[in-house]
Amino acid sequence: MAGMTAGWPAWLREHVWEIRFRRYVALMLAVVLVAAGVWGGMTLAREDRSCAPGIERPEGSDECVGVSTTAYDFGQRRLTDVIAAIDRENDSIASRARVTVAVFQPFSTADNDTLRELQGAYLAQYEANHHESGQTPAVRLVLADPGADSAHWRETVDALGRMAKGPDRLRAVTGIGSSTDTNKEAVRELTRLGIPVIGTSITADDLANGQNGKDPFPGLARVAPTNTDLARALTSSARISTDRAYLVYDKPGDPYTRTLRQSFERLLKGSPYQPSAFHPPQDRTREGATANAFRNITFNICDTPRTTDTLLFAGRHTQLRQFVNALGRRGCLDRKFTVLTGDEGSYLTSDKELETAALGRNLTVRYTALAHFDAWTDNPPARGGSRADARTLAKLLAQAEHEPVGPIGSAPLDGGQLTVAYDATRLAVKGIRQATPDGSRFPGLADVGDVWPQLRGSLRVYGASGWLCLDNHGNPYDKAVPIVELTPAGGSEFVELAWPEGRPPKDNCLPPA
Structure with missing residues (x-):
C-alpha cells in the first residue's frame, strides 16, 4: 500500500490512512463488543444458579444448598407435606414476637431419617407455638442444607451467621445428625460464631464438650449420649x-x-x-x-x-x-x-x-437406639422418663395426620429419629425461653448457649425419649438407652432400657460432681 500511495499528495495519503485507521478501530471495537456480549451472556448464565430464595447450586455442583425460608421442598416429594406445614406455621406467627431455629440436614438428598428429623422438629414447633400458651417468643423454623455429607457446610454456615446477626434473630441450630468430619467442622464454625447448636443424633465423643475437661464447641448441647x-x-x-x-x-x-x-x-x-x-x-x-x-x-x-x-x-x-x-x-x-x-x-x-x-x-x-416408643409403654421405670411424655408426642403425631396440624406424611415412631428430633427442638425452645429476660421479647444470642447447663433438676426437658438433664458441658446425664434386637423377619424389637450409670437418675436429676 505504501508503494501505491508514494506519488500521491501528502494530504491525500493522510486522508487514506485516517480512513484505514478508523476502519481498524471500528473492527476491533466490534470484535470486543461481540466478545463482551458473548462473555457477558455466559457470565450471566453461570451466575444464575438459584434453586429458590436462599438456595443455590455452588460452582461445580448440582446440589441445591443454603438456607430455605419458603415452602421449597428441595425436589424431594417425600418432604413436600411437612415443609408445607412448616411454611404455614411460619406464616401464622408472622405478627408475633418470634425467633428462628434452623434445622441442619442434607434435605436435597433426603432419606427417611431426614424426613423423620423434619417431622419431629415441626411437631415441637407446633406444640411450642400453640400448646404452651402465653410463652414467648414464638418459634419459626428454617431449613439449612449443607449438601450431601455436608460438603458445602461453609456456604450454609455463613448464611446462618448472617441470620444470627440480622432481623431473622436466629437463636439455635438443631440437627447435625451424623458424626462425620465435615459436620464436626460445621459445628466448630457455628459455635465459633456464637450460634447455639443442639446435636440431634450425633454420638461421637470428639463431637462433644467435656472430653478431658475441654469445651471445643462452646454453646453445643446434645440429645444423644456419647459413644x-x-x-x-x-x-x-x-x-x-x-x-x-x-x-x-x-x-x-x-x-x-x-x-x-x-x-x-x-x-x-x-x-x-x-x-x-x-x-x-x-x-x-x-x-x-x-x-x-x-x-x-x-x-x-x-x-x-x-x-x-x-x-x-x-x-x-x-x-x-x-x-x-x-x-x-x-x-x-x-x-x-x-x-x-x-x-x-x-x-x-x-x-x-x-x-x-x-x-x-x-x-x-x-x-x-437413641429412642424407642415401646420403652415407655409397658411397665416403664419410675425415673428417667415416663409413659405420659411419650404419649404426648404420640397424640400430637395423630393430630398431624390432618389439618390444622398436618398433614406431614407417614410418620411412625419405631425408628427413634422423629422422637429425638422432637426432643432436640423442644430443648432449643426451652433454652431460648429460659434465656429471655423478664420484660424482654427476645434472648441474646450468647445467652441461649449459656443456659444449657441450667436445664437440669426442675428445669429438665421431659423428653419423649427420656429426661434431658444437661451437665456443665451440655451433655445429657444418665440418659435412657433403649437396647433393641434385630428380628429374623427383618424388623426389630425393644429388649430393655439401659443406663450409662447402671441405673436410672435420681428424682432430682442433678449430675453429681
Whole structure:
C-alpha cells in the first residue's frame, strides 16, 4: 500500500490512512463488543444458579444448598407435606414476637431419617407455638442444607451467621445428625460464631464438650449420649466380661466409629485377644472390598475358645450388614454369638441387602437406639422418663395426620429419629425461653448457649425419649438407652432400657460432681 500511495499528495495519503485507521478501530471495537456480549451472556448464565430464595447450586455442583425460608421442598416429594406445614406455621406467627431455629440436614438428598428429623422438629414447633400458651417468643423454623455429607457446610454456615446477626434473630441450630468430619467442622464454625447448636443424633465423643475437661464447641448441647455412655449402657445390660468378648473395628475410622472403638477398648482392657480391623472405603455407604475382609475375620472368630460369645462391632451400618451376612455363613454355626453395636444398627431394619436368615443361625444382633416408643409403654421405670411424655408426642403425631396440624406424611415412631428430633427442638425452645429476660421479647444470642447447663433438676426437658438433664458441658446425664434386637423377619424389637450409670437418675436429676 505504501508503494501505491508514494506519488500521491501528502494530504491525500493522510486522508487514506485516517480512513484505514478508523476502519481498524471500528473492527476491533466490534470484535470486543461481540466478545463482551458473548462473555457477558455466559457470565450471566453461570451466575444464575438459584434453586429458590436462599438456595443455590455452588460452582461445580448440582446440589441445591443454603438456607430455605419458603415452602421449597428441595425436589424431594417425600418432604413436600411437612415443609408445607412448616411454611404455614411460619406464616401464622408472622405478627408475633418470634425467633428462628434452623434445622441442619442434607434435605436435597433426603432419606427417611431426614424426613423423620423434619417431622419431629415441626411437631415441637407446633406444640411450642400453640400448646404452651402465653410463652414467648414464638418459634419459626428454617431449613439449612449443607449438601450431601455436608460438603458445602461453609456456604450454609455463613448464611446462618448472617441470620444470627440480622432481623431473622436466629437463636439455635438443631440437627447435625451424623458424626462425620465435615459436620464436626460445621459445628466448630457455628459455635465459633456464637450460634447455639443442639446435636440431634450425633454420638461421637470428639463431637462433644467435656472430653478431658475441654469445651471445643462452646454453646453445643446434645440429645444423644456419647459413644462412651452408650457403650457403658450396652455393657451394663449385656454384662460383658473381657475374656468372652471380641472386638471388630473400622480402621482408621471416622468420628463415630473411632470413638465407639475407643469406648469398647476401654471396656475390654485386659482382653486376651487382639481385635480385628477392617478397612472400609472413605465413603462408608459404599460396599468396597470389606465383605471379603469379614469372611476372613469369621475364621478368626471361630478360632477363639468356645467361651467367647460376644462380638463388639465399631463400624457404620453398611459394614455392619456385611459383617452380619458373613457371620451367617461362618464355619462355626453351632456356636452362639451376640453382636453388640451402636445406633447405626437401626439402619439394618430397612436394609434390603441384609441376609435375615443369618439371624436364625445362632446369631443375635443388638444395638443401642437413641429412642424407642415401646420403652415407655409397658411397665416403664419410675425415673428417667415416663409413659405420659411419650404419649404426648404420640397424640400430637395423630393430630398431624390432618389439618390444622398436618398433614406431614407417614410418620411412625419405631425408628427413634422423629422422637429425638422432637426432643432436640423442644430443648432449643426451652433454652431460648429460659434465656429471655423478664420484660424482654427476645434472648441474646450468647445467652441461649449459656443456659444449657441450667436445664437440669426442675428445669429438665421431659423428653419423649427420656429426661434431658444437661451437665456443665451440655451433655445429657444418665440418659435412657433403649437396647433393641434385630428380628429374623427383618424388623426389630425393644429388649430393655439401659443406663450409662447402671441405673436410672435420681428424682432430682442433678449430675453429681
